Amino acid sequence: MCGIAGLQVRDPSLEPRLGELLTGMLHQAAERGPDSAGVGLYGDPRFTAPGRSTVSLLDPGVPAEELAARVGGGAEVVAAGQTIVVRSRIGAAELERAIRDAVPGAVVTGRGSDLAVLKGVGHPDVLAREFALREASGRQGIAHTRMATESAVTPEGAHPFSVAEDLCLVHNGSFANHATIRRELRAEGVAFDSDNDSEVGARFVAARLAEGHDLDKALRLLCERFDGFYTLLVTTADTFAVVRDAIACKPAIVAETDAWVAMASEYRCLARLPGIESARIFEPEPEEVYTWQR
Incomplete structure (x- = not known):
């Protein structure tokens, strides 16, 4: 449906x-x-953020600080429920390659200059709270x-x-x-x-x-x-x-x-x-x- x-x-x-x-x-x-x-x-x-690219991926089971360190290049990691978003000053394609090298088998759910993709299993109302969707702009x-x-x-x-x-x-x-x-x-x-x-x-x-x-x-x-x-x-x-x-x-x-x-x-x-x-x-x-x- x-x-x-x-x-x-x-x-x-x-x-x-x-x-x-x-x-x-x-x-x-x-x-x-x-x-x-x-x-x-x-x-x-x-x-x-202006001048930064983003890559969204399903939670790879690696702590945020460790993932940021593995990716390098000043990467920042933001958690949102079952998804995490990595942003960096390098291009989206380069950032995605760095993430895949750092976490082989990672499921990338989005990439771009201005996009975050958040998704997961569960009731939509529960997931909206996990995403803090109401706070988005x-x-x-x-x-x-x-x-x-x-x-x-x-x-x-x-x-x-x-x-x-x-x-x-x-x-x-x-x-x-x-x-x-x-x-x-x-x-x-x-x-x-x-x-x-x-x-x-x-x-x-x-x-x-x-x-x-x-x-x-x-x-x-x-x-x-x-x-x-x-x-x-x-x-x-x-x-x-x-x-x-x-x-x-x-x-x-x-x-x-x-x-x-x-x-x-x-x-x-x-x-x-x-x-x-x-x-x-x-x-x-x-x-x-x-x-x-x-």
């Missing part, structure tokens, strides 16, 4: 409230996916609550999936031909961290972006290649995008004002956003890619 919630803030005066608003949205989506949850936060100063957030139907309930299988710099994807639905596409991507040298079909979608989008396509085109190509039923919310550092399959049987609703744009699986996730009474509210059309940029 799963629940999706996302918010892009356009009015800078609302940035300090990003975590508060996203916490309320996540709470309303909890019944749609009570076994695990996750968030992707853009610009949260608890994890990111920033310009954009994406969240997901999962009811596992196609793979095991593990932190690796929780959403969001972030497999390229500053890219996040959450998914409600099921891809029918994900195994075939997984084999094709593996043949191209792509490695996977979970059995979740949503990760296949994320890595397909990342591969298309690496080829030089923009996010709009990458999602159109996904619609051409993937069978099944799905609603996707995909974000990059400056873009917020929504797409549904040709049947559009999974619920999705978008609300937009001058101050923000939000998307969720149900209206109740949006009902307490400031200014919702004057928002433009609509259901995304099948196979139409909607994008918003700051």
Whole structure:
């Protein structure tokens, strides 16, 4: 079933409230996916800072101070429930290599210049408290609550999936031909961290972006290649995008004002956003890619 919630803030005066608003949205989506949850936060100063890159990973079982020492280069480690975030002045790709060298087998859940990805197993309300989500601030957030139907309930299988710099994807639905596409991507040298079909979608989008396509085109190509039923919310550092399959049987609703744009699986996730009474509210059309940029 799963629940999706996302918010892009356009009015800078609302940035300090990003975590508060996203916490309320996540709470309303909890019944749609009570076994695990996750968030992707853009610009949260608890994890990111100007001139520094970030890498998020599932808890590797190494104390924070020891991990920082192993990574070197003045790395800082911030714990957030079942996830930890490492930040450093070196580039994201270089930082990820340093972490993988320091902790072989580490499951990296996100990387970029401005992104922290926090996820884990448990009820979404409990995880929100572990993440101290209400204290977050920033310009954009994406969240997901999962009811596992196609793979095991593990932190690796929780959403969001972030497999390229500053890219996040959450998914409600099921891809029918994900195994075939997984084999094709593996043949191209792509490695996977979970059995979740949503990760296949994320890595397909990342591969298309690496080829030089923009996010709009990458999602159109996904619609051409993937069978099944799905609603996707995909974000990059400056873009917020929504797409549904040709049947559009999974619920999705978008609300937009001058101050923000939000998307969720149900209206109740949006009902307490400031200014919702004057928002433009609509259901995304099948196979139409909607994008918003700051």
